[in-house]
Amino acid sequence: MSDWTPSERELERRAVRRRQATRSTVVATGVTVLVFGLLALGVVSSPGWQRVHETFFDGFHARESFDAILDGFWINVKLFMICEPLILVLALAIALARNARAAWLTPVRLLAALYTDVIRGVPTILLIVLFAFGMPALQLEGVPNSALFWCGVALVVSYSAYVAEVFRAGIDSIHPSQVQSAIALGLSRPQALRHVVVPQAVRRVVPPLLNDFVSLQKDTALVSSAGIFDALFAARDYGNFNFNYTPLVVVAAFFVVMTVPLARFCDWLQRRWMERERAGAL
């Protein structure tokens, strides 16, 4: 293998391929610069640009509001980081409950179905307001009474219903023969789920899961409507006092910066699984 040297013709082929690759890179770059340049020119030369520029893209206000937004943004990040794993666990439990076979688990199955149906019917923002204002008023013993805590609970409750449906679709998509062969080996049904069905189902639903998580990252901003001083609240606060909307654009930029790496990571993970587990089967 190691002492193989490419023939003249192979070298020629490679040179041609290289030239073609170079040419397409040049073309791609040129066209991209041209299109984006024209778009920018179109926007900047529009009659209202001057005013829009001042109210939404003002450098001074961006710098002035930055620290308050960053402080608020930590709340969004924390909410997301804490809620996300809880949602995954709860949603998986709900999905498994809906797939339970045993007759005596019928009430669990029905309860899980009811939960997903009802919760998905209620707007997330409504759940947040209800939980944040309603729950502390109950003055329950032994649980935190902060609005922030209950906002987190509301996000977990809301999103776990959606994510449970994603998991359920994934579980249903695994061919029954996989369970059959696990059972034939002597695994119990729960073991078959744990070692065979769920790992494959999770891999299959990574793209829709990612979609829900990008969505969750953004929906952490809904807590501002419950009076939590998050990034959006901070931006609105600044805007109201200074009659400038630049901070809103800054918040948008924060959220974009947070979601892009997550999307890239999931793509990478997905590709890796695809490569080894679906080789030849695609």
Place this chain on the structure above:
Amino acid sequence: MAVSGATSERTVGTSLVVLDGVNKWFGELHVLKDINLTVARGEVVVVIGPSGSGKSTLCRAINRLETVDQGTISLDGLPLPQEGKALANLRAEVGMVFQSFNLFAHKTILENVTLGPVKVRGVKPAEAEARARELLDRVGVGQQAGKYPAQLSGGQQQRVAIARALAMEPKVMLFDEPTSALDPEMIAEVLDVMVDLARRGMTMVVVTHEMGFARTAADRVLFMSDGAIVEENTPEEFFTNPRSERAKDFLGKILRH
């Protein structure tokens, strides 16, 4: 598959699998009709018959992937348990190889083979791995241990499926048309592994239309039709001189192709 005298190392002993008056219905359809069958320890039984005659159902009943409505099935003198841990243990004693290979797509070849021993039998991972490598070598896919099922050919996958079942050290192996999803050149490599298994004295129930295998390795051929065992004979007698009309008819069809 130039193997002769497959019975050389084998002794056919006491009864291991016993089906007594087994009946099963799928709704209106009577899929197993009064099946009485005894498979002795070390015996290789080939089951043959037209599509829909109940061969798969028979196999699946033996490790209770299907329940039966009447009659009893026992393994090694004990009736099949109804459920729970005892049933799982029984299934571990009965190895099954399906038509479509059913390897676990997200696990490597090695992990496919060690999963059962580790999770069901409680074997230590290192020990299970050593044993798995031995079995993979034996079926000729030792080099592929680190790969994923999708990266193997159909024949290789089926041999892994056999190794996976063998890793549980089953008392009996059931094969349900193990080669019918394979390209012709891969059939031989799987049958070779099965013939080798038969020679080592494994008790086997094999649903297959491969006459070469039946002639080489089987002690007995059962012919099923419409849910009943219609004919039972040595391979030689069955293939050259079938007694029932239905068997003659069926052999006529498969031999013409």
